[in-house]
Amino acid sequence: MKHAVIAIGLCLMPLPSSAELRVFACEPEWAALADEIGDEYVDTFSATTALQDPHYIQARPSLIAKVRRADLVICSGAHLEIGWLPALLQKANNRNVLPGNNGYMEASNFVLRLNASTNVDRAQGDIHPQGNPHIQTDPHNIAAVARALGERLSLLDPANSKSYATQLDRFLERWQEAIVRWEKSAEPLNGKRAITHHRSWVYLERWLGIEEVANLEAIPGLPPTATHLSKLTSRFSEGGADFIIRSPYQDDRPSEWLAERTGITAIMLPLTVGGTEQATDLFSLFDDIVGRLLKASGDE
Ligand SMILES: [Zn+2]
DSSP: OOHHHHHHHHHHHHOOOOOEEEEEESHHHHHHHHHHHHGGGEEESSSSSSSTTTTSSSOOEEEEEEHOOOSSEEEEOTTTTTTTTHHHHHHHHGGGSSSTTTTTEEEGSSOOOSSSOOOGGGGGGOTTTTOOOOOGGSSHHHHHHHHHHHHHHHHHHHGGGGHHHHHHHHHHHHHHHHHHHHHTTGGGGGTOOOEOOOOOOOHHHHHHEEEEEESSSSSTTOOOOOHHHHHHHTTTTTTSSSSEEEETTSSSSHHHHHHHHOOOOOOOOOTTSSSSSSOOOOHHHHHHHHHHHHHHOOOO
16 A cells, blocks of 8 residues: 555656756856756756855855756856866866867857956956956846847757747847836836946846945955944045945945945845846846835935
């Protein structure tokens, strides 16, 4: 009898995944994008969550095992993962996903990177000399990466290339409609001034016409210091900014401290999918970012 129950239970279980490609994404936004385009033909995994700082994670054995079995590794690139991805790739011993091969792609190679610098000095903290890698905060960048990812999935799995092309088209159609909607509702944000914790929002700012007037980090990538915060307090005591933005993984104390002393609203924005309860996929991510900015500026 017990065996019969188990047998029935097994029959009711979903069939094993028929996924063709194993996609290892460094950040949740690229896993979400691969899900949009690859649908049932891909099995995606993200190395980091929205509550982790993608600059600094441990190259854990479980991640090495995932890279070893991956068909495609997709990361933001531009040195964002320089502290951990090279170790993962080296230890995983999977030639297919090494840089230069079809199984490896850096999303930031497909967009125009902002803030590229010729002045490379690691002592200045995590200045991203290859340009700012936090490209996912502009939906036009997501569209550019979507096209490149669609091509790459087809290249790696030609048998399903028609499906990837169809799904890419469907995604881009919905995405363009959403961009029009976001741009319309975000009009009141044009000209607003932001203080940000780290330079994670430069693409969003360029997209919506927000001016970045200061950062909480005196040296990019290092925690805000008391000296720098008190300088910002005097600089913004008479106003001069509309909001102070931090990401979910960043310490909330510096922005709340400055907000208390200047009266400028401090807000947390999801930097990627999963950063807030509302940001469950790429569409709701931007719904939530725009909604939170409008609410903070009183233009909701
Ligand atoms: Zn950064």
